Amino acid sequence: MDELLRRHLPESVVMALVTAVLTIPILGVRIHIENLQVTLEGDGTPVYIAMAVVFLVRLFRAPLSQITGMVRIDRLLPSSDWLTRYRTGLLAAMIVLALIWPFVASRGAVDIATLALIYVMLGLGLNIVVGFAGLLDLGYVAFYAVGAYSYALLNQHFGLSFWECLPISIVLAGATGCLLGFPVLRLRGDYLAIVTLGFGEIIRLLLNNLDELTGGPDGIGNIPKPTLFGLEFARRASTEGGVTFHDFFGLRYDGADTIIFLYLIALLLALFTLFVSNRLLRMPVGRAWEALREDEIACRSLGLNPTLIKLSAFSLGASFGGMAGAFFAARQGFINPESFTFIESAIVLAIVVLGGMGSQLGVILAAVALTALPEVARQFDEYRMLIFGLIMVLMMIWRPQGLLPATRPRMELPQ
């Protein structure tokens, strides 16, 4: 024990001092401005706490690592064999729960679940690009924006309904994906990441600056909600001769109907995304993505066109982004460029990384967890993005395959 202390003590002291340097200028001393008078406020507590924690952890790292070595995270989390066996059962249970949810949960809970489903769509869509094809897309939010603005603008200018705009949004976002992807997909992985980030920012800046078309920073409002075969969910029909849902069925108007209806649409769209991405994995293009991730040169030597195969992943992912965007615009009723910043791309990426790149089940659970948790623990709202960032780093260090690692369906030769 003495030996242990003597060996680790100097290093622990140094690390505690390093912690002091890292925390004093940010947490220890705060800038305080009052009446144009800048003063400084000192608060030693967070600094002392951080120093003490780092000091103790470094000092006792040997016994600590023994303890953490015994508690293997890998053993606590399901193994990939287990996942393969119960995958269908788990998915079915999740879908059943999702179907019952709106009829048992509160209005607020259903609303949050709708938001979570948007992130499920985005997560599954980005998962095609990042998880299946191994292309890091940091500008995924651009396609989300294209989908949202497509619906908002087509509705504003041509009066098209949500259901008419949904396929158009999907196609437009996919086409944007093709257009942006085609020239850049031959770039190496990390350059591609930065270029897509650039595209994401360019699109946001354009939305912000093309005031006449997009309304600039003020955005677009009064976007109508989806209808059920022409039946509106509102107290009164918005157009002359329009019929509302409660009038048609002779019910009393209830605001909760709208929320449940939106939730069910989101669920439908999320299930559609799940179905398609699930099929894609088993199709030739899914095999080609996997092959391309493993060895691009071998693929080329066999006649596969890498750019085209990557493009298919990129634009399919983009299409789902567009779909989520159109639904988002309909749910919010109002959009502006603020909803489409890099942070949004980063959140979706965090979902994919946390769930496990390529793992649909993992991505769904991560999307639900990362949208629901901040709502449940409101007091931690401020720390939400801090924790997201931390999760991304820690996942890369400890479990780069994600919480529920991907299990790719294998094509087998019957023997």
Next chain:
Amino acid sequence: MSETSLVLLQQVINGLTLGSIYALIAIGYTMVYGIIGMINFAHGEVYMIGAYVGLLVITALGLLGITSVPVILLLTLAVCILVTSVFGWTLERVAYRPLRGNPRLVALISAIGMSIFLQNYVQIGQGARDVAMQPLVSGGWRFGPANGFQVYLSYMQVLIAVTTVLFMTLLTLFIARSRMGRACRACAQDLDMANLLGIDTDRVISLTFVLGAGLAAVAGVLVGLYYGLINPFIGFIAGIKAFTAAVLGGIGSIPGAMLGGLVLGLAESFTSAYLSTEYKDVVAFLLLVFVLLFRPTGLLGKPDVEKV
């Protein structure tokens, strides 16, 4: 001189000032990329932290009653470089070293995570709103006709240029002459071989992060003094632009980073003046996209042949 050429001159001055800042940050990207081949996405945040530390130190010195501008500047730069160096060192130690040998994208995702983390760390500590920095160096020279367009060259702009040249010279001398500098160059050529030859590559990698962070801190302090406003989000956009500068000059090349920074600064200031301020960021991003597409080796970089 005609008015148009005076306006042009003004844009050149503004562009070179801005470009110096980008060049200082770009060094950090280019050195790290040159040695371990990763994009240190969190580098912009180190610059942002440098700006905050600068603000704190200047305010503290003001409260202590120190008024001599050179003393304040030297002390501020010294403290900022020290603090951000510790940030740079820790960043590499905590978020990148455990990932060495993994695919590039793993390290890049970790770096993005770190960037988000640091941005929110500062936001929680110091608040999300803009904080103003007292102008330390004000005034300047005016040239041109009394009744027409006058070119304005502020003392602050001169200070930025001089400081940048000074630090770039120091860095160049360090890389060219010192033992550690030689080790850096060896590692940039072939990390594994340098390791086999007995160079402590871990130390060299740490050093590149420390040097990059130090230069970013200098840029942070200068920007704070130049614009007078900082917030926790300035690192993101400045980081991407500095990365653009590094790519533009040829990533891995230190003179390239300087050149790239200046070119980008000029491009932005001309866009602001002749097109629209709103599109200056668009131009920077477009420049990034086009350079990566058509000349990924940049202006001064060496081409690398794909190994089959």
Next chain:
Amino acid sequence: MSALLEVADLGMRFGGLQAVDGVGFTVERAQVFAIIGPNGAGKTTVFNCISGFYRPTSGWAMLEAQPIHNLSSHRIARLGLVRTFQNVRLFKNMTVVENLLVAQHTRLVTNLWSGLIKLPRYRRSERQALEKASFWLDKVGLLPYANREAGNLAYGQQRRLEIARCMITQPSLLLLDEPAAGLNPQETRELNTLITELRAQHGVSVLLIEHDMSLVMGISEQILVMENGRPIALGTPAQIRSDPKVIKAYLGEE
């Protein structure tokens, strides 16, 4: 009828280094042609130029009278010229049969809709792909390993799988980069038989780089000898064996 592959005056320069210079040869249909030479002679560079991984800095190459030296590698592969690599490049985390399915990608029904809703023609195309894969696995003796991960195969098996993966694309010309490297004598003999069979039964021409002289001399009709990026001799095995320049290059001055 024109020759299958015609290469003339091929040159490749990397910066200041002329890696390949003035290489020319012709491969006829259903012929086995070998390129030999000491290490660093530029043989693999010639392969990379012909298969489109490098763009040659001078000269030209034609496959069935069609210029290919300006095409990208995947287009050349589709024209019927496929290759293996010196250090085997399998999709190691995919199964053996999946490796063969990926190779058939360009011939499958890859239309999105037919795959999503499993149209009959999609099912048929997938079934045929599996049948073809099992035919080739049988051919190279890997049928029992079909559902194993390719990376878990023994080295010799990996080499055979790589050849099967090429053959399933129905090439007219097969480029083998040191196919016998790392094989034991028994496996080398099997390889010899396989190459002879491929040519006899499937009419494919084989262009190979090889160090194993017994293999090269036994199966090749024409041999090109290279040294320092330049061709020094071209002829039948008998001619090459007695060529003084070749003897000098291989044995040094005596």
